[in-house]
Amino acid sequence: MGMAYGVLARAAGLSIWETGAMSLMVFAGASQFIAVGLIGASAAIIPIVLTTFVVNVRHVLMSSVMATYFKGQPLRTLIPLSAQLTDESFALAMADTSRMAGKPRFQIALQMTAYSAWVGGSVAGAFFGSLVDSASYGIPFAMTALFICLLVPQIRSRSHLVVAIVAGAVALIFKEMLPNNLYIIVAAVAAALVGLWLTQARGKPVKTIETVGENN
Known part of the structure; x- marks a missing residue:
């Protein structure tokens, strides 16, 4: 690199x-x-x-x-x-x-x-x-x-996947709308808020992809 x-x-x-x-x-x-x-x-x-x-x-x-x-x-x-x-x-x-x-x-x-x-x-x-x-x-x-x-x-859980998708979607939406690459900060904050909601607001541990596979 x-x-x-x-x-x-x-x-x-x-x-x-x-x-x-x-x-x-x-x-x-x-x-x-x-x-x-x-x-x-x-x-x-x-x-x-x-x-x-x-x-x-x-x-x-x-x-x-x-x-x-x-x-x-x-x-x-x-x-x-x-x-x-x-x-x-x-x-x-x-x-x-x-x-x-x-x-x-x-x-x-x-x-x-x-x-x-x-x-x-x-x-x-x-x-x-x-x-x-x-x-x-x-x-x-x-x-x-x-x-x-x-x-x-x-990306080791469904929640991780959701956060990644949200970050990418927000970045794409705001890329042409905001100057000086501010869309990067907006996407990072949005992803962090979604991640916080998924892990804390639900009040239960995150189910990993590996765990789902074992249960099936």
Whole structure:
């Protein structure tokens, strides 16, 4: 994924050093893909900053969930945990929360691995980017494919499926109606509210797909 970003960054006119520096200092895959797209389209700095900020607001939702597993941890632990949180590391952590609860070292190691791979991949992609036709290899679709791969393993119950469908439907409805990718935030909030209603308002545990199969 980092290599895909590096290729697109070079195509947008960024140098190898600029491509690597953005990954070192920003480390936000979706926002970086959007940023290089806007840079390639010669967008002004203010729209680029506002758009990437809105896209990154989802980290407030993810970090608030993560915070419940690290209560009482010192600030020196929470800072790297928050600074290096990504969609990928969040999804992996949520897949098995027992590995994360009260174990900041595991999560920090996971996020540092992702950070190193992203930065290294970005530089490699930028270096070899001139040798690759990004459109021919479907590189612009890489981020979409990544999120699909993150989503599918997380759908382990009917409730999860409903939440995923709601998020997708809301995103499609508001995509052309709201500016600066605000539809992402609207879809995330809508999905969170539906998930909350399904798990708490009903007052009963979620029946997983695996459990349904065993009962049948």
